[in-house]
Amino acid sequence: MIRVLIVDDITSTLDNLQKLLGFEDDIEVCGTASDGRSAIEEAKRLRPDVVLMDVNMPLMDGIQATEQLAQEVPTSPVIIMSVQGERDYLRRAMQAGAREFLIKPFSGDELIASIRRVHHLEQKKESFLTAQAPAAAAGPETGRRGEKGEVFLVFSGKGGIGKSLVASNLAVALATETGAKVALVDLDLQFGDVGVLLNLDHARSITDLVEAGGPVDGELLDQVLATGPEGIRVLLAPISPELADLVTADHVRAVMEELRRSFDFIVVDTASHLGELNLEVIESATKVIVITALTIPAVKDTKLTLKVLDSLNVDHGRIVLLLNRSDAHADFNKDAVEQNVRFSIALQMAHDPRVVGNAVNRGTPFVTLAPEAEISRSVRELVSRLVPLEQSLTVVGAGTSERKKSRLFGFGRG
Numbered sequence: 001m002i003r004v005l006i007v008d009d010i011t012s013t014l015d016n017l018q019k020l021l022g023f024e025d026d027i028e029v030c031g032t033a034s035d036g037r038s039a040i041e042e043a044k045r046l047r048p049d050v051v052l053m054d055v056n057m058p059l060m061d062g063i064q065a066t067e068q069l070a071q072e073v074p075t076s077p078v079i080i081m082s083v084q085g086e087r088d089y090l091r092r093a094m095q096a097g098a099r100e101f102l103i104k105p106f107s108g109d110e111l112i113a114s115i116r117r118v119h120h121l122e123q124k125k126e127s128f129l130t131a132q133a134p135a136a137a138a139g140p141e142t143g144r145r146g147e148k149g150e151v152f153l154v155f156s157g158k159g160g161i162g163k164s165l166v167a168s169n170l171a172v173a174l175a176t177e178t179g180a181k182v183a184l185v186d187l188d189l190q191f192g193d194v195g196v197l198l199n200l201d202h203a204r205s206i207t208d209l210v211e212a213g214g215p216v217d218g219e220l221l222d223q224v225l226a227t228g229p230e231g232i233r234v235l236l237a238p239i240s241p242e243l244a245d246l247v248t249a250d251h252v253r254a255v256m257e258e259l260r261r262s263f264d265f266i267v268v269d270t271a272s273h274l275g276e277l278n279l280e281v282i283e284s285a286t287k288v289i290v291i292t293a294l295t296i297p298a299v300k301d302t303k304l305t306l307k308v309l310d311s312l313n314v315d316h317g318r319i320v321l322l323l324n325r326s327d328a329h330a331d332f333n334k335d336a337v338e339q340n341v342r343f344s345i346a347l348q349m350a351h352d353p354r355v356v357g358n359a360v361n362r363g364t365p366f367v368t369l370a371p372e373a374e375i376s377r378s379v380r381e382l383v384s385r386l387v388p389l390e391q392s393l394t395v396v397g398a399g400t401s402e403r404k405k406s407r408l409f410g411f412g413r414g
């Protein structure tokens with residue numbers, strides 16, 4: 001049962017919402033309130049699973065109440081309901097910590113889907129926290145170099161910002177720089193570009209794993225994975241967008257678990273969507289690489305992304321903020337972005353249309369096509385951030401090839 005507290009100062013709205021939710025088997029209205037202040041009192045008393053919150057109310061408005069609830073009853077996530085024309089509230093609501101924002105009039109289906117989604121996410125968050133606790137207690141040593149592979153997820157709220165480019169080059173650079181076993185997963189299930197970026201035969205994809213039914217074992221995975229440059233193995237997106245819906249969060253979890261058993265590093269390219277699939281991977285990701293750019297929409301989306309990651313309790317140490325096209329002509333610079341999103345940029349990548357265009361057209365990663373280009377150096381720098389040298393057996397004074405070898409021994413999986 002999802003226990004819902006409804007807050008609205010208009011009695012007829014309260015009644016309608018209550019009736020509407022009354023039809024759902026998995027939802028129970030556990031209480032109502034008609035202003036922000038009593039909403040907080042009721043939430044403290046009832047500990048609802050979800051709070052439905054109006055904005056304009058007497059005594060204390062819904063935004064303030066949401067802010068206070070986030071502090072005092074953090075286990076009760078808030079969905080804000082607001083009418084058209086109050087769009088400025090969207091930003092304020094996000095800042096206050098609201099999980100979703102429903103614009104009135106909304107349909108019953110939208111409302112119910114939103115409640116279920118928010119509740120589901122909250123449950124995930126809690127189970128994630130409990131799962132994390134013992135690992136943290138065991139100390140960083142065991143957490144870092146356990147038997148399972150590390151997951152690097154590349155994300156951005158924006159499309160066309162360079163996620164696929166970074167993900168594919170990062171995977172290849174990880175393989176050349178560390179000699180480890182690397183897998184690349186294209187989770188942009190509808191319009192995945194990894195296949196064309198690496199010029200791979202699209203005969204098999206993640207859909208083959210789903211259609212096989214049953215558990216994902218290493219043998220099946222081996223048949224489905226394409227082989228890319230430098231021996232990296234690639235799990236491609238479905239050949240056609242409508243097949244994307246076949247893949248569920250459960251599938252993704254099973255696939256990631258199996259991949260983590262057989263690979264040292266798994267790089268995941270994503271679609272610009274914070275849905276269930278990406279959240280599934282974010283939970284187990286060692287690092288989340290967030291890509292931003294010197295444009296207002298990109299900065300806005302980065303801010304929202306960082307906020308959502310924060311609400312999922314992804315601590316700052318797990319986030320790597322990468323500024324792509326850092327040399328682009330813009331009215332503001334890196335410092336302004338950092339100030340605005342309140343997060344430091346770990347790495348910058350230059351705009352290099354010549355090298356990138358050439359690489360993309362040939363279906364070859366630029367890190368191998370033009371290893372000395374600045375943009376390739378940036379990717380190698382990203383590798384050393386993700387996989388610090390001391391993690392492997394460094395041989396002091398050895399040449400590059402020696403160093404690679406020693407890293408290989410540091411990571412080898414027999």
Ligand SMILES: Nc1ncnc2c1ncn2[C@@H]1O[C@H](COP(=O)(O)OP(=O)(O)O)[C@@H](O)[C@H]1O
Pocket residue numbers: 156158159160161162163164165166193324325349350351352353356357360375
């Ligand atoms: N630093 C860069 N220099 C030159 N071109 C870039 C750079 N970053 C991205 N691009 C180009 O921008 C386009 C979008 O990149 P892509 O990785 O497909 O974005 P996303 O996966 O985020 O949608 C691609 O054509 C890519 O070649």
Ligand SMILES: [Mg+2]
Pocket residue numbers: 160163164165188192193270
């Ligand atoms: Mg992409």
